Amino acid sequence: MLQALKVGLLIERSNRKNIVALLAVFVIVFGCMFFIKAQSVGDQLNEKRGDYYSSRAVLSKFQVQDASRDGDGSELFKNLTQQKSAVALQIASLTVENYPMYYEASYRIAELRQQAFDMEEYEKVEDLLPSKFQNSLNYLYFKTMYESGKNTISDLSHYIPFLLYFFSLVGVGWYIFMSFYTSSILLDDFEHSSIIKGYPVRFDQYMISKCIIAFLYVVAFIVLIFISASPLLFNGLGDSSEKVAVYLGEPALISSVYYIVLCIVYMIVISIFVMLLSIILNVLLKNMYLTLFVHFILFFLPIIFPSIISMFPYNPFHFMNFNEILNGMPLDLVRPVDVTMNIGLLIMSICILIMLFVIKTFFSTGRIKRA
Structure with missing residues (x-):
């Protein structure tokens, strides 16, 4: 040998x-x-701007509806509107480098998406959003980051x-x-x-x-x-x-x-x-x-x-x-x-x-x- x-x-x-x-x-x-x-790559701000345009594309699948709490919009439409607002909050928090707010907004989005899976007409937008399992990973990650009070983001x-x-x-x-x-x-x-x-x-x-x-x-x-x-x-x-x-x-x-x-x-x-x-x-x-x-x-x-x-x-x-x-x-x-x-x-x-x-x-x- x-x-x-x-x-x-x-x-x-x-x-x-x-x-x-x-x-x-x-x-x-x-x-x-x-x-x-x-x-x-890894520029969170650019990625979230892309997510914002995606959220607008998702809403375009529906006719314009009243998304207020007492409005006549569907539960899914209201949910997606809240997701869009949360993405805008992500962009704002990254712009001013308020990372705890960013993790809070990200956790909120994952939570809203978790709720949306069981709503009527979800099949109309499922191809434009993360899968149920991928969202469960996001939910676990952002929930932990938010609750731990993390105040930094990864830099590649x-x-x-x-x-x-x-x-x-x-x-x-x-x-x-x-x-x-x-x-x-x-x-x-x-x-x-x-x-x-x-x-x-x-x-x-x-x-x-x-x-x-x-x-x-x-x-x-x-x-x-x-x-x-x-x-x-x-x-x-x-x-x-x-x-x-x-x-x-x-x-x-x-x-x-x-x-x-x-x-x-x-x-x-x-x-x-x-x-x-x-x-x-x-x-x-x-x-x-x-x-x-x-x-x-x-x-x-x-x-x-x-x-x-x-x-x-x-x-x-x-x-x-x-x-x-x-x-x-x-x-x-x-x-x-x-x-x-x-x-x-x-x-x-x-x-x-x-x-x-x-x-x-x-x-x-x-x-x-x-x-």
């Missing part, structure tokens, strides 16, 4: 694929920082808020990134068979050594994310205890740091899953592009056809975009599915053990031969 690791490290040290992958991580992090700046130009934002998006592309990185995990070394020939090892030992080396690079990718974002420390560290609303079997609030740790754990498990799957596909298909093709088909099918998630809720590929699981996306499907990160980790861990068994049982005979 040590011989295999030494040979692998010798080869991977000068492998351009690893250099390109490290550079890609660096560029993606910096690109995200510039995108936030250019598009004013600070270190921890930026990392929170970045890791809240990384689930979309991590599986794809790892698929590209590992698509030729075995095929590359056959080009250096003259080097490997001097260190004959069992095939299973060779593959385990490849996984260990690839895993070390995965750790380097994750560490590089934190290093690349370090210039933001000049703007400030940010609040590490800032709460995030997530779904963990039920709506819950966790700290920013805990959310980031959860994402890193999931990224590591997904990385191991993808490595082992790429090894099996490399051995069976003997082609990098076919390996990538299979990876993409398995990943994108649930995205293109969300009904597959309802039909096969424990398919491991449903859990690859882990941010959606944390946001409770499966609960908003036409046929809701109650799955959590814990279930995803359990299913992927079982799949990892199965793939290890397959590799050990069927791919461990003989020695590495010249391609």
Whole structure:
């Protein structure tokens, strides 16, 4: 095993694929920082102005009615009018930086929306408003912020808020990134068979050594994310205890740091899953592009056809975009599915053990031969 690791490290040290992958991580992090700046992402004031126009669009679904307490307007129309007024209060409070008032207005909106779900004609506007579950997350978050008297808002130009934002998006592309990185995990070394020939090892030992080396690079990718974002420390560290609303079997609030740790754990498990799957596909298909093709088909099918998630809720590929699981996306499907990160980790861990068994049982005979 040590011989295999030494040979692998010798080869991977000068492998351009690893250099390109490290550079890609660096560029993606910096690109995200510039995108936030250019598009004013996280600018609460601009976002609430957009919400105000949305609330006007929602009211346009109804004929003009008297929204006063004793008026002839429907209960839903009165509710939506109050929502619009509360959004205007959000804008005013952000403008004068009265953040306790902002949280109070946000809590009021979530409360009004919670009441609106059971009102007649709600189906006319449901596509223009947050889903019932997403509103439950908002309700929990703003209720807690209001009752605790919080007087600050998150600033994405600070270190921890930026990392929170970045890791809240990384689930979309991590599986794809790892698929590209590992698509030729075995095929590359056959080009250096003259080097490997001097260190004959069992095939299973060779593959385990490849996984260990690839895993070390995965750790380097994750560490590089934190290093690349370090210039933001000049703007400030940010609040590490800032709460995030997530779904963990039920709506819950966790700290920013805990959310980031959860994402890193999931990224590591997904990385191991993808490595082992790429090894099996490399051995069976003997082609990098076919390996990538299979990876993409398995990943994108649930995205293109969300009904597959309802039909096969424990398919491991449903859990690859882990941010959606944390946001409770499966609960908003036409046929809701109650799955959590814990279930995803359990299913992927079982799949990892199965793939290890397959590799050990069927791919461990003989020695590495010249391609």
